[in-house]
Amino acid sequence: MNLIESLKLNIQSALAKLDKQVELSDIIIEHSRDLAHGDYATNAAMKLSRLFAKAPRDVANLIVENLDMSNIEKVEIAGPGFINFFMKKDSLQSIIKKVHEQGDDFGRGEKKNYKVNVEFVSANPTGDLHVGHARGAAIGDSIARIMEFAGYDVTREYYINDAGNQIRNLGLSVQARYLEALGLPFTLPEDGYHGEDVKIIAKQILDEEGDRLLKDENALAFFMDRGSELELEKIKRDLATFGVKFDVFSSERKVRSNGAVEKEIEYLKPHTYMQDGALLLRTTDYLDDKDRVIQKSNGDYTYFMPDIVYHVNKMSRGFDKLVDVLGADHHGYINRMKSALMMHGYSSDVLDIELIQMVRFIKDGQEYKASKRAGDAITLRDLYEEIGVDATRYFFAMRAASGHLDFDMSLAVEKSSSNPVYYAQYAHARLCSILEQGKDIPLDFDGKQLQTNSESALLKHIALFVDVVEDAAKERAPYKITNYIHELAELVHAFYTECRVIDKEHLDVSSSRLALCYASKQVMKNALSLVGVSAPTHM
RNA sequence: GCGCUUGUAGCUCAGCUGGAUAGAGCGUCACCCUCCUAAGGUGAAAGUCAGGCGUUCGAAUCGCCUCAAGCGCGCCA
Numbered sequence: 001m002n003l004i005e006s007l008k009l010n011i012q013s014a015l016a017k018l019d020k021q022v023e024l025s026d027i028i029i030e031h032s033r034d035l036a037h038g039d040y041a042t043n044a045a046m047k048l049s050r051l052f053a054k055a056p057r058d059v060a061n062l063i064v065e066n067l068d069m070s071n072i073e074k075v076e077i078a079g080p081g082f083i084n085f086f087m088k089k090d091s092l093q094s095i096i097k098k099v100h101e102q103g104d105d106f107g108r109g110e111k112k113n114y115k116v117n118v119e120f121v122s123a124n125p126t127g128d129l130h131v132g133h134a135r136g137a138a139i140g141d142s143i144a145r146i147m148e149f150a151g152y153d154v155t156r157e158y159y160i161n162d163a164g165n166q167i168r169n170l171g172l173s174v175q176a177r178y179l180e181a182l183g184l185p186f187t188l189p190e191d192g193y194h195g196e197d198v199k200i201i202a203k204q205i206l207d208e209e210g211d212r213l214l215k216d217e218n219a220l221a222f223f224m225d226r227g228s229e230l231e232l233e234k235i236k237r238d239l240a241t242f243g244v245k246f247d248v249f250s251s252e253r254k255v256r257s258n259g260a261v262e263k264e265i266e267y268l269k270p271h272t273y274m275q276d277g278a279l280l281l282r283t284t285d286y287l288d289d290k291d292r293v294i295q296k297s298n299g300d301y302t303y304f305m306p307d308i309v310y311h312v313n314k315m316s317r318g319f320d321k322l323v324d325v326l327g328a329d330h331h332g333y334i335n336r337m338k339s340a341l342m343m344h345g346y347s348s349d350v351l352d353i354e355l356i357q358m359v360r361f362i363k364d365g366q367e368y369k370a371s372k373r374a375g376d377a378i379t380l381r382d383l384y385e386e387i388g389v390d391a392t393r394y395f396f397a398m399r400a401a402s403g404h405l406d407f408d409m410s411l412a413v414e415k416s417s418s419n420p421v422y423y424a425q426y427a428h429a430r431l432c433s434i435l436e437q438g439k440d441i442p443l444d445f446d447g448k449q450l451q452t453n454s455e456s457a458l459l460k461h462i463a464l465f466v467d468v469v470e471d472a473a474k475e476r477a478p479y480k481i482t483n484y485i486h487e488l489a490e491l492v493h494a495f496y497t498e499c500r501v502i503d504k505e506h507l508d509v510s511s512s513r514l515a516l517c518y519a520s521k522q523v524m525k526n527a528l529s530l531v532g533v534s535a536p537t538h539m
Numbered sequence: 540g541c542g543c544u545u546g547u548a549g550c551u552c553a554g555c556u557g558g559a560u561a562g563a564g565c566g567u568c569a570c571c572c573u574c575c576u577a578a579g580g581u582g583a584a585a586g587u588c589a590g591g592c593g594u595u596c597g598a599a600u601c602g603c604c605u606c607a608a609g610c611g612c613g614c615c616a
Binding site (some may be wrong): 028030032034041043046047049055056078079080081082113124161164165166255275276277278279280289290292293295296297298300302303306307313328329330331332333334335357358362398399401402403404405406408411414415416417418419420422423425426427429430434435436437438479480483486490491494496497498500501502503538539 | 541542543544545550553556557558559560563564565566571574575577578579580581590592596597604609610611612613614615616
C-alpha cells in the first residue's frame with residue numbers, strides 16, 4: 001500500500017469514528033504544491049461540511065482529532081479548511097525499498113481480469129505508412145503498453161482492409177511496373193500507386209517468378225495478393241523498427257468469408273429497411289443522427305457493413321472493451337458503430353474510439369511537407385531515420401491525441417535540455433554514471449539519511465508513479481506518462497545539483513543517496529518504456 | 540443549418556470528476572562549474588484562463604448565451 005492510500009484509509013476511519021461513512025474514492029488526497037503546506041493535503045473537511053452541518057474548519061478539527069498519527073509528523077488546518085499532512089521522513093523513504101523489490105515491475109497495477117483489444121494503424125497494405133499512421137502507431141502502442149502495465153489483458157490488433165478497390169489498384173500498379181521492368185509497354189492505372197515501393201515490389205516478383213506471369217490468366221489476382229503481402233511485410237518491418245508489434249492481424253477478406261456478412265445482415269434484419277433499392281440500418285434508434293446504408297442498390301456492401309461484422313467478431317472473442325485508434329476524419333463514425341454494437345445488446349461504452357488529430361511538421365520555424373524522396377508525403381521511415389525512434393515516439397506521445405500537433409523537428413534532434421527526450425534520457429544516464437562510480441559503496445535501501453527538500457520531492461514523485469499509470473490507462477493518455485517523466489527528470493537534475501552523492505567523508509549519506517539514485521533510475525526506465533523510449537546508461 | 544471538437548503566457552501545450560498565489564517547454568533577459576556528465580542548475584519578465592451571464596463558501600473547471608477556428612453531416616473508404 002502506498003502512502004496516499006493509507007492516508008485515505010486513515011481519514012475514512014477517522015470519519016467512521018465520527019459516525020460518517022464515506023467511500024474511499026470520495027476522499028481526495030493531493031500533493032501539496034507548496035512545501036509550507038506539507039507533503040499531502042485533503043479537502044475532505046470542506047467537501048463534508050454540509051454533511052456535518054458545521055463550518056469546514058470545525059469539521060477539519062474533528063477529523064484531525066481522530067487520525068492515526070503513526071506515519072504523520074504533524075497536521076495543520078489551513079486556509080478555508082484544508083488539512084495538510086507533514087509525513088514522517090521514514091514513511092516517505094520506504095518507497096525506495098519497494099522499488100528495489102519490484103524493479104521493472106514497480107508501478108505495475110494489479111491484474112484486473114479485463115480483456116482489452118486495442119486496434120490501431122490498420123493501414124491498407126498499399127504503400128508506406130505516413131505521418132498519421134505514425135502518430136497512431138506511437139499513441140496506440142503506448143496506450144497498449146500503459147494498459148498492459150496497469151493490469152489489463154491487452155491484445156494489439158491490426159485490421160487489414162484487403163477487400164476493397166485499393167488492393168485492385170495496387171495489383172494493377174504492380175502489374176504495370178512488372179511490365180516496365182521487362183521492358184514492355186505499360187500503363188499505370190489512373191488511381192494507381194506511383195511510389196518507388198511499387199517498382200521495388202514488381203522487381204522482387206520478377207526475380208521470384210520470372211516472366212511466367214505474362215501468360216497467366218490469373219496474373220492480376222496474383223499481383224494483388226503478392227503485392228499486398230509484400231507491402232504488409234514492409235509495414236511490419238517499419239513498425240518493428242519503430243518498436244511496435246501486433247498480436248493479431250485481421251484480414252477483412254477473412255472476416256467476410258463464410259457468409260459472415262450475410263449472417264450479420266440476417267441478424268440485423270429487425271433494424272433494417274429498404275429505400276430506393278438500398279438497405280439501410282436504423283442507427284437513429286440508438287445514437288446516430290442519420291440512418292446508414294449498409295448495402296447499396298447495386299448489391300455491394302458499404303465499408304460500414306463488413307466493419308460491423310469485424311467489430312462484432314472482436315466482441316465475440318471475449319473482449320470487455322474495444323479501443324479503436326483512428327484518424328480524426330472518422331469522427332462521424334463513432335455513433336454509427338456504437339449503435340450497431342448496441343443492436344447486439346452491448347453497452348455503448350464497450351467501444352472507445354480515440355481520434356488522432358493531424359500533425360504539422362515544423363523545421364527551422366517553417367512548415368515542412370515533403371520527404372527526401374521527391375513528391376512523396378513524409379513516411380514513418382523518414383521520421384525514424386531522420387529523427388530517431390526515441391524522439392519521434394516521445395514527441396507523438398507527449399500531446400493528447402485529440403489535439404493538433406505541431407512537431408518541431410529541429411527541437412527533436414537537438415541534444416540539449418531544450419529537447420524533452422534528451423532531458424529525460426540524460427537524467428537516466430547521469431544516474432547510471434553516479435551508480436557506476438559509487439559501486440563500491442553499499443546501498444541503503446531504507447534511505448535513512450535522506451533529509452533535504454529535493455530528496456523528499458523525488459521520493460514523493462516516485463511514490464506517485466503507480467497512480468499516474470492507473471490514471472493514464474483509464475484516460476488512454478500517454479501524455480500523462482511523458483508529463484510524469486519530465487517532472488521526474490527535473491527533480492533528478494535538481495537533486496543532482498543540490499546534493500553531492502558520492503562523498504567518502506560521509507558514507508552513510510552516500511549510501512542513502514545512491515539508493516535514491518537507484519530508485520529514480522529504475523522508475524525513469526519503467527516510465528520511458530511505457531512510451532517505447534529507451535533508457536540509455538550513458539550518452 | 541445540424542452535430543462534434545477546440546479557444547489558457549509571444550509560440551506549443553498541461554491543468555477541466557469545482558478548492559490555497561493558474562503551471563510546463565520553447566523563445567527573451569540576468570546569473571551559477573577547483574567537485575559524481577554544464578547534454579545541467581537558479582532567478583526574472585510575461586496571463587481580462589476568447590467574451591458575457593448564472594450556479595456557490597469558492598469557477599480556467601459546472602450550466603446557458605455570444606464570438607472565433609477546425610472537423611463531420613455520401614448508395615466514399
